[in-house]
Amino acid sequence: MQKFSRNHRITAITKVLFENPNKIISLNNFTEMFNIAKSTVSEDIVMVRDTLTKLNMGKIETVSGAAGGIKYVCGISYEKSKEFAERLCIILKNRERIIPGDFLYMTDIMFNPQIIYSAGVILASAFISQKVDYVVTVETKGIPLAYEVAKMLGIQLVVVRRETKFTEGSTITINYVSGSTGRIQNMSLSKKAMKIKSKCIFIDDFMRAGGTANGIISLLKEFESELVGIGVLIDNVETPKKLVREYTSIVDFKGIDEHGEAQLFPSENFK
Amino acid sequence: MQKFSRNHRITAITKVLFENPNKIISLNNFTEMFNIAKSTVSEDIVMVRDTLTKLNMGKIETVSGAAGGIKYVCGISYEKSKEFAERLCIILKNRERIIPGDFLYMTDIMFNPQIIYSAGVILASAFISQKVDYVVTVETKGIPLAYEVAKMLGIQLVVVRRETKFTEGSTITINYVSGSTGRIQNMSLSKKAMKIKSKCIFIDDFMRAGGTANGIISLLKEFESELVGIGVLIDNVETPKKLVREYTSIVDFKGIDEHGEAQLFPSENFK
Structure with missing residues (x-):
């Protein structure tokens, strides 16, 4: 199994989110992709969310529940x-x-x-x-x-x-x-x-x-x-x-x- | 001017690249967006490039010359x-x-x-x-x-x-x-x-x-x-x-x- 740093993971998470606008993506997707804990993925996602907000590039929404996860919602200033x-x-x-x-x-x-x-x-x-x-x-x-x-x-x-x-x-x-x-x-x-x-x-x-x-x-x-x-x-x-x-x-x-x-x-x- | 950490910059760079497939994007674009040196942007880009290669998600190509920059080239395994x-x-x-x-x-x-x-x-x-x-x-x-x-x-x-x-x-x-x-x-x-x-x-x-x-x-x-x-x-x-x-x-x-x-x-x- 390859090791991925936070920088690497953020690139991949960003790409997957932008390829699937407004679709709920389970965090398991990322824990499996990188072989890391859910809490670590959550921290990665905070980084991605922050950037989008700061730069007015859309947002990341969290959907709770069994079928929950995160989704990228497009936006433009x-x-x-x-x-x-x-x-x-x-x-x-x-x-x-x-x-x-x-x-x-x-x-x-x-x-x-x-x-x-x-x-x-x-x-x-x-x-x-x-x-x-x-x-x-x-x-x-x-x-x-x-x-x-x-x-x-x-x-x-x-x-x-x-x-x-x-x-x-x-x-x-x-x-x-x-x-x-x-x-x-x-x-x-x-x-x-x-x-x-x-x-x-x-x-x-x-x-x-x-x-x-x-x-x-x-x-x-x-x-x-x-x-x-x-x-x-x-x-x-x-x-x-x-x-x-x-x-x-x-x-x-x-x-x-x-x-x-x-x-x-x-x-x-x-x- | 807001400050952006490497994690933040990588998210934004990834998004801009994926929004403009096969288009050359000048590094000045990013130095201005984040108010940082070209060498720092270059290091950020290395991270993005590494991830794509590791995960087989396409690649980042460097185009040299006056109209040069980087571009995202799509790919799939x-x-x-x-x-x-x-x-x-x-x-x-x-x-x-x-x-x-x-x-x-x-x-x-x-x-x-x-x-x-x-x-x-x-x-x-x-x-x-x-x-x-x-x-x-x-x-x-x-x-x-x-x-x-x-x-x-x-x-x-x-x-x-x-x-x-x-x-x-x-x-x-x-x-x-x-x-x-x-x-x-x-x-x-x-x-x-x-x-x-x-x-x-x-x-x-x-x-x-x-x-x-x-x-x-x-x-x-x-x-x-x-x-x-x-x-x-x-x-x-x-x-x-x-x-x-x-x-x-x-x-x-x-x-x-x-x-x-x-x-x-x-x-x-x-x-």
């Missing part, structure tokens, strides 16, 4: 969140991003792991104190962001499809009205994808009138389930939000001004 | 990879997963952050020593896995779409023949998604005849780019692979036997 939102605005303001129809090209942002990781931590932190069973998104661009949020919350991701696929088994399909275009659209979900009576949050890349979020509410009703929160990376605040009231966003988009410049600002929470 | 593949086979063998047409329902697996994180580390480790510019996938089910691989390699994810979208700007669309059905299908990619003359790997959930991978090769040619590797979670070894020769997989699927049981085994690399 107000300053860091704001800094991230400001940096994202600068990236998005690049004039080359404006495409015909006054849309912003942001696909590369939604598929950039470093950006999406930070955005995921910010959005997950907004829902971490709630009891949530699933993170729901609609294909395609919001999937990595929703995945990061699900990972941080330690729960399963559910991806709603635009069309039914034969690899999904029996599905439930609903129609909904797109808030911005008024067109009727479909969304469908495998019956195997979700247990009934679940609490869900909806995560997406971009919010216009909130038609998609409304569609999600209808779809969840078919699973006797409930939408308890909404989080998006970018909120088009130019579109009147008739359809959804409460949601969290990181960046506000106010359209393109007369000089051809995209108007982007950190969302209300970061002002 | 042969035993852990094999254990993961075996556990995945057991999960997938559940009879309730068999759906009409002798398909396996595996959508929940592809959207399970804990499973996809481990699979991502295994596949990324197979490509970590190559120079890769992008991880490419086709929507939808493989996106979280491809995202994890991209994150571990510290590079951008590119998602090829089945249809063109007006939020993508100008796109290039190609036709390809599905290897298993023989049908002609489309795939398209925004011209903004990729620099020309890039080296890419293709990551997907499931491989049949390899028609999709072949389509990706054609699409990449339009970007004067090259496919340098393929990785999938599950390989349908029942389908003769006429179209693609080299690829990495984690689990082999050999169809459903006469007792209605799915035949699943860890792939060649883990036997």
